[in-house]
Amino acid sequence: MARAVTPRRKLINTGLAWAVGLLIFFPILWTILTSFKTEAQAIASPPIFLGFDWTLENYSVVMERSNYARFLWNSILIAGGSTILGLIVAVPAAWSMAFVPSRRTKDILLWMLSTKMLPAVGVLYPIYLLFIQLGLLDSRAGLVIVMMLINLPIIVWMLYTYFREIPVEILEAARMDGATLKEEVLYILTPMAIPGIASTMLLNFILAWNEAFWTLNLTAVNAAPLTAFIASYSSPEGLFFAKLSAASTMAIAPILILGWFSQKQLVRGLTFGAVK
Amino acid sequence: MGQIQLKQVTKSFGDVQVIPPLDLTIEDGEFTVFVGPSGCGKSTLLRLIAGLEDITTGHIEIDGKDATDLVPAKRGLAMVFQSYALYPHMSVRKNIAFPLKMAGMDQAEIEKRISGAASVLNLTDYLDRRPGQLSGGQRQRVAIGRAIVREPAAFLFDEPLSNLDAALRVGMRLEISELHERLKTTMIYVTHDQVEAMTMADKIVVLRAGHIEQVGSPLELYHRPRNEFVAGFIGSPKMNIFGGAEAKKYGGEKAGIRPEHIDVSKTEGTWKGVVGVAEHLGSDTFIHVHDTGLADMVTVRITGDIQAKHGDTIYLTPQLDQMHKFDAQGLRIA
Amino acid sequence: MATKASRSAARLMMAPAVILLLGWMLVPLIMTLWFSFRTYLPLRGGDLGWAGFDNYVRFVSSSAFWPAVQTTLVIVLGVLIITVCLGIVLAILLDQPMWGQGVVRILVIAPFFVMPTVSALVWKNMFMDPVNGLFSHLWRFFGADPVSWLSDAATPSIIMIVSWQWLPFATLILLTAIQSLDSEQLEAAEMDGAPHLKRFWFIILPHLSRAITIVILIQTIFLLAIFAEIFVTTGGAFGTRTLSYLIFQRVLESQNVGLGSAGGVYAIILANIVAIFLMRIVGKNLDN
Numbered sequence: 001m002a003r004a005v006t007p008r009r010k011l012i013n014t015g016l017a018w019a020v021g022l023l024i025f026f027p028i029l030w031t032i033l034t035s036f037k038t039e040a041q042a043i044a045s046p047p048i049f050l051g052f053d054w055t056l057e058n059y060s061v062v063m064e065r066s067n068y069a070r071f072l073w074n075s076i077l078i079a080g081g082s083t084i085l086g087l088i089v090a091v092p093a094a095w096s097m098a099f100v101p102s103r104r105t106k107d108i109l110l111w112m113l114s115t116k117m118l119p120a121v122g123v124l125y126p127i128y129l130l131f132i133q134l135g136l137l138d139s140r141a142g143l144v145i146v147m148m149l150i151n152l153p154i155i156v157w158m159l160y161t162y163f164r165e166i167p168v169e170i171l172e173a174a175r176m177d178g179a180t181l182k183e184e185v186l187y188i189l190t191p192m193a194i195p196g197i198a199s200t201m202l203l204n205f206i207l208a209w210n211e212a213f214w215t216l217n218l219t220a221v222n223a224a225p226l227t228a229f230i231a232s233y234s235s236p237e238g239l240f241f242a243k244l245s246a247a248s249t250m251a252i253a254p255i256l257i258l259g260w261f262s263q264k265q266l267v268r269g270l271t272f273g274a275v276k
Numbered sequence: 277m278g279q280i281q282l283k284q285v286t287k288s289f290g291d292v293q294v295i296p297p298l299d300l301t302i303e304d305g306e307f308t309v310f311v312g313p314s315g316c317g318k319s320t321l322l323r324l325i326a327g328l329e330d331i332t333t334g335h336i337e338i339d340g341k342d343a344t345d346l347v348p349a350k351r352g353l354a355m356v357f358q359s360y361a362l363y364p365h366m367s368v369r370k371n372i373a374f375p376l377k378m379a380g381m382d383q384a385e386i387e388k389r390i391s392g393a394a395s396v397l398n399l400t401d402y403l404d405r406r407p408g409q410l411s412g413g414q415r416q417r418v419a420i421g422r423a424i425v426r427e428p429a430a431f432l433f434d435e436p437l438s439n440l441d442a443a444l445r446v447g448m449r450l451e452i453s454e455l456h457e458r459l460k461t462t463m464i465y466v467t468h469d470q471v472e473a474m475t476m477a478d479k480i481v482v483l484r485a486g487h488i489e490q491v492g493s494p495l496e497l498y499h500r501p502r503n504e505f506v507a508g509f510i511g512s513p514k515m516n517i518f519g520g521a522e523a524k525k526y527g528g529e530k531a532g533i534r535p536e537h538i539d540v541s542k543t544e545g546t547w548k549g550v551v552g553v554a555e556h557l558g559s560d561t562f563i564h565v566h567d568t569g570l571a572d573m574v575t576v577r578i579t580g581d582i583q584a585k586h587g588d589t590i591y592l593t594p595q596l597d598q599m600h601k602f603d604a605q606g607l608r609i610a
Numbered sequence: 611m612a613t614k615a616s617r618s619a620a621r622l623m624m625a626p627a628v629i630l631l632l633g634w635m636l637v638p639l640i641m642t643l644w645f646s647f648r649t650y651l652p653l654r655g656g657d658l659g660w661a662g663f664d665n666y667v668r669f670v671s672s673s674a675f676w677p678a679v680q681t682t683l684v685i686v687l688g689v690l691i692i693t694v695c696l697g698i699v700l701a702i703l704l705d706q707p708m709w710g711q712g713v714v715r716i717l718v719i720a721p722f723f724v725m726p727t728v729s730a731l732v733w734k735n736m737f738m739d740p741v742n743g744l745f746s747h748l749w750r751f752f753g754a755d756p757v758s759w760l761s762d763a764a765t766p767s768i769i770m771i772v773s774w775q776w777l778p779f780a781t782l783i784l785l786t787a788i789q790s791l792d793s794e795q796l797e798a799a800e801m802d803g804a805p806h807l808k809r810f811w812f813i814i815l816p817h818l819s820r821a822i823t824i825v826i827l828i829q830t831i832f833l834l835a836i837f838a839e840i841f842v843t844t845g846g847a848f849g850t851r852t853l854s855y856l857i858f859q860r861v862l863e864s865q866n867v868g869l870g871s872a873g874g875v876y877a878i879i880l881a882n883i884v885a886i887f888l889m890r891i892v893g894k895n896l897d898n
Contacts, residue, residue: 005707014708020700021717024777028720030744031732043742046751089630092623100620108628110889115635117831117885121854122874125861126641149634156627172328173361177375177422178349181619187374191365210725212838217862227838230727234842241736248728259723260716330613347615 028252035059035245042241058246066229068250075225077140078215079208082147083201086155089148091197094159095185099168109160112153120150120213131218140223143215147208155204162196163189202262209255226251278339278429278462279304280325285334287317287324287486294320295486297334302430302464302479304339307456309465311473312483312509318466319434321483325464326432327351338429349378354423355432358439360415362407362422369403372421379426393421396455413444420455430462437472449475470510474498482506504606507532513562513577515600518570528601528609535562535577537598540584545591549574554584565590639878645871653865665872669860678856681765681849686833688769689776690826696773697780697825698818702810704781705788715785722778726838733771734760734843764848771839776832780825787821788814820891827888834881853877 005013022029033050034042041052062068097105127146128137136142166189174188190197212227219228230251233244280302287295294317302308310318323329325336327348335344343351354375363371369390376386394400397417407415416436423431433452437445453476456463467473473480474494482489482497482505490502494510501507507515515532523531539545540563549568554561561578568574576592584590601609646665649658669675704715721729737744738759746756759767791814799809835854844850846859854877861870 010707010709013703013706014710017703017706017708017714018710020703021714024774025717025720027729027732027737027774028724030736031728034736047744047747089626093627096620096624100616102617102620106893108624110893112627112631113889113892114882114885115631117881117888118635118639119835119854119874119877119881121835121837121857121861122871122878122881123638123642124858124874125645125867125870126638128862129641130637149630152627152631167359167361169357169359169361170363172348173355173357173422174363174374175328175348176326176353176355177426178378179374180349181616183378188363192363206723210723212726213835216727216838216841227725227727230725230731231838231842233731241742244731244735248732251728252724255723255725256720259719328613347613 031245031248034241035249037242039240039242058242062243062247071226071229074223075209078143078147078225079205081144082208083204086148086152090155090159093156094163098160098163112156116153138220138222143223146214151204151207155200158200162193166192199262202258206255206259281337283335286332288332304462305460307463307478309473309477310481310483311467311470314468316483317486318483322432322434322466326353326355352429353432354426354428356419356423356436358435360419362418364407367404368418371418372425375426389425393425397421412440416448433465435466502608504602507600513575516574522570526599526601529604530602532600533594535575537595538576539593540576540578541591545593547592549590551584551588551590642871642874645867646875648868650868651866661868665868669869669872674856678851678853682852684765685769689772689833692773693776693780696777697784700781701784701788704785718781719778721774727842729775730839730842738767760843761848764844764850768850776829783821783825787818791817830884
């Protein structure tokens with residue numbers, strides 16, 4: 001759509017859009033800025049926007065006091081582990097549904113989607129109980145499994161929509177060329193679907209990273225990821241704005257960066273391919 | 277070697293039988309074309325031979341050995357797909373090498389075969405490009421290259437030219453024919469274009485709704501179509517077929533005459549009609565004639581040029597020895 | 611392509627995913643159903659026997675139930691209205707030609723990637739704190755008395771926080787939908803003399819209707835389950851106790867598993883009603 005627009009119109013659009021964009025982004029910006037202030041400057045009245053003494057003190061305090069590294073490591077392990085595990089289970093399933101569809105394929109896909117809609121609170125206690133029985137409470141392995149299960153439908157769906165864009169004939173050609181099923185998936189399908197698989201991984205990683213119901217309810221000390229780390233700032237440390245900001249910035253920075261890379265694929269993943 | 281035999285082969289999708297029991301033998305070295313209107317089951321038949329679909333009942337034998345339950349890779353056949361099905365993430369070289377690699381061939385032999393195929397197909401300069409950087413005709417050649425390096429028992433072509441423009445199609449048609457002359461390997465070629473069938477085939481198999489209507493050489497099909505369907509399908513422009521009293525006069529329920537077997541006169545003849553459109557091709561002239569009382573429109577093909585314009589009255593005389601007669605079931609009489 | 615070999619391979623390859631999800635769905639679901647018919651107090655004697663429908667009746671007749679339903683509805687509807695309306699406006703704005711479109715897009719999307727506990731805490735302390743929050747500074751600047759947001763206007767505050775989190779989602783999806791609109795359609799309408807507002811009303815909005823429906827359904831499912839935002843800010847106090855938070859409290863805080871499970875069954879039924887509509891749309895999309 002190459003429609004000519006007057007420079008004036010474009011200028012107005014630009015100004016308006018930037019104003020709105022900055023307004024929406026402001027809480028994040030403010031958090032990041034505050035994280036570099038001293039506690040006194042953080043609550044100064046009137047608020048100081050940029051003219052403060054930049055300091056990294058808050059970061060070192062937060063790291064020292066709350067063992068940030070361990071929470072971070074837990075977040076990475078849980079989000080990463082569940083993503084990889086989910087992919088291992090989902091790639092074969094999505095292959096089957098995309099390339100050997102049967103009359104039941106659609107029903108299975110929709111059913112998988114429906115498990116995603118089970119309200120977590122409805123099954124909290126049984127899971128809690130099972131975790132105690134299995135010794136999984138407050139363990140990273142337990143959370144990896146739960147995260148994998150709650151995001152599995154999304155992974156299968158996303159892969160399915162990506163796989164469906166690959167012409168079956170190419171896989172058939174590989175079969176004619178003597179590739180076994182394993183070789184077909186490994187040498188032909190996977191390389192062709194790499195962009196799709198990558199964005200599926202990214203979105204799943206983000207969702208697992210930000211998940212805050214199961215991580216809050218099934219962890220205490222050992223397996224607690226960053227969501228729990230931040231929740232522990234609820235009070236009274238929350239009143240130390242600068243430290244809260246530093247902790248928050250550290251919790252969201254990795255995912256903000258990843259998220260910006262995945263924004264294009266986000267739509268497809270979150271709408272189960274219904275909007276592309 | 278590459279003799280392929282289908283014995284009482286059927287194929288059903290669910291409750292729908294798309295291929296009723298079918299017997300067919302394709303001899304070693306033969307260029308066989310499956311031709312028929314879309315949906316006639318010709319592609320399905322090819323895929324059954326390839327092993328990409330299971331046959332429901334019956335047997336497929338390749339070189340006398342039962343291949344019914346073999347996976348595609350083990351049948352020793354190579355296929356060229358309509359969309360070429362090149363691996364987009366691999367260079368031309370890797371595409372062609374893929375089947376050899378899967379077969380576990382050693383690198384030196386792979387290199388030898390690639391350069392052999394590349395020089396035959398004029399691909400030497402493109403070996404390191406990706407399929408996305410090639411033109412349609414070049415992609416087609418890569419697909420063929422990928423097939424020939426395997427030295428298969430037979431080649432299967434699934435409408436390989438339908439994605440090319442008209443000029444390229446004629447060129448590729450010749451190339452494939454030449455390839456067959458050189459390799460002398462069995463080729464099975466699926467197309468809906470009867471011109472491709474007539475020009476390339478040693479043997480044509482005309483299919484309709486999964487049934488074989490006729491098997492024969494191009495000229496057999498042209499001169500002695502077994503039934504009305506084959507008569508109408510083979511030949512361009514189409515045979516003029518008419519029924520009624522006029523047909524009875526020639527001894528059939530229906531009668532047909534090809535456009536090139538009708539003589540034209542401005543003054544006298546068997547049938548009288550009015551010129552609708554005259555298409556002047558230079559070498560030939562096609563005249564579409566209305567109001568003959570035979571069919572809505574009778575097409576006549578005249579070698580050379582003739583003065584005829586819209587609205588002219590014209591007389592047509594069929595060459596009686598070229599008249600085709602069919603009974604009530606549409607089967608050929610005599 | 612479908613041979614017996616590939617079909618059986620397909621079944622085999624699908625099995626792990628199906629079995630895992632089936633287990634994940636059925637085991638806890640059956641346990642919840644079972645508990646909901648028991649008097650089950652882990653801290654006061656454990657499983658005290660069959661309760662029939664007592665838990666179901668008690669859950670609904672408790673004084674906390676209807677307020678919780680009302681809160682849930684207010685929060686879900688409030689967030690939906692705000693995000694969908696602003697989302698449409700933003701999507702149209704972002705679709706206009708401008709400089710730095712990519713950057714603005716990123717700015718707008720960013721809140722979606724902020725983990726819920728962080729956004730709840732940041733809003734609660736740095737913006738809504740009645741003494742040091744940015745809003746209190748703003749109010750004082752204009753000479754007004756600062757508001758204790760999370761106690762005096764708790765529900766609207768939570769709506770605001772959650773809307774901030776979900777606005778990017780709505781915007782992103784609606785923007786994608788707008789961009790798929792054939793510009794020739796709009797140009798044709800322009801040729802036909804339709805003014806801006808009419809073009810929006812008769813062409814853009816109908817084109818967006820499917821995307822809007824999807825946004826509403828998906829958000830509803832997530833919004834019915836919001837947890838961290840309430841857990842961190844008010845802990846369910848000041849009239850912000852939603853249905854799912856009420857169930858959470860029954861199960862974990864007052865350790866009445868039977869009662870909580872009955873509530874859980876209600877929540878599951880509610881979510882399924884929404885889910886059915888979503889599946890219809892998604893399912894239809896699968897056919898083409």
